[in-house]
Amino acid sequence: MNVDQLVHLMAITGTTFLVLLFVISVLHKLLDVDRFSGYVNNYDLVPEQSVKATTYGLIGLEIAISLGLIIPAFNGIATVAAIALLSIYALAMLINIRRGNTQIECGCGGPVMFLSYDLVLRNGLIILIALPALFAHPTDINMIDTFVSVSCGALLFLMFIIAEKLLANFHHSQTLNR
Template structure:
């Protein structure tokens, strides 16, 4: 199966921005992120600093790798694996009944408790990774195509951001509405 270069590039651009942003808040606040890794209770205590250093570096590598067509398939495959690992970590902690820990998705400025709705957000990321991973049709691109790629990538980023903000504020919105 081959995919149109507009779809692949828009997905790769959006994922690149999302992974760069994720890496940025982890690298700017290493102590906070180390606590996040430790809170998940999925890696032995001695390896927490190593994992907390490796994850944002992997995210940054993915973000850069998605920008070039030659490295895009590898970066998209790594993005898919990392998103799956993050989703598994969330699922394990939800199964343990640990809904009160911060997912670490939005940085230290916006606490986001673990919730099943995060799976829907991660599904969007998985679809984007798959779109970036699939081989592209070989066709020439016009200036209009370039505009559409950038616009579509921007829409994907905005959709992800809106979903992330809604998920972060959902507990407060439910509380305010009297539903929870």
């Protein structure tokens, strides 16, 4: 296996992870748009009259990213959009952490977690997982390698879910101990 094939397989793993991440995130937001709108409002980064439009814009963008990651012709632009959106979310968290507004639920779609540097770091790690997709060149890989890469992406996502739950529990226990 050469380097191009390895990067391509890493890109498939990362893309699978991102698809699962964004699809679950979108479903979470669509199940309770009003709650997500409240999170957007709590960040206090857009004027109050723009909160609903921002809410629907973010949901629409996450849907577009999810679809773009599934359609090979749009993988590149969808990956760039995913990285940009994850960076914007991290920046929004950082701004509020610096303001002292840490009692805001992140609104990420997983367990209840309030803003912390851990969440900013989490977004950074997700971006690192996405990066190989930007540098991958289509190469000849067999179906078994593709299956293994997709399976690794799904396993990585399951590990991510477990890590998020552990992080949420850790933060809740820290709050209780104060």
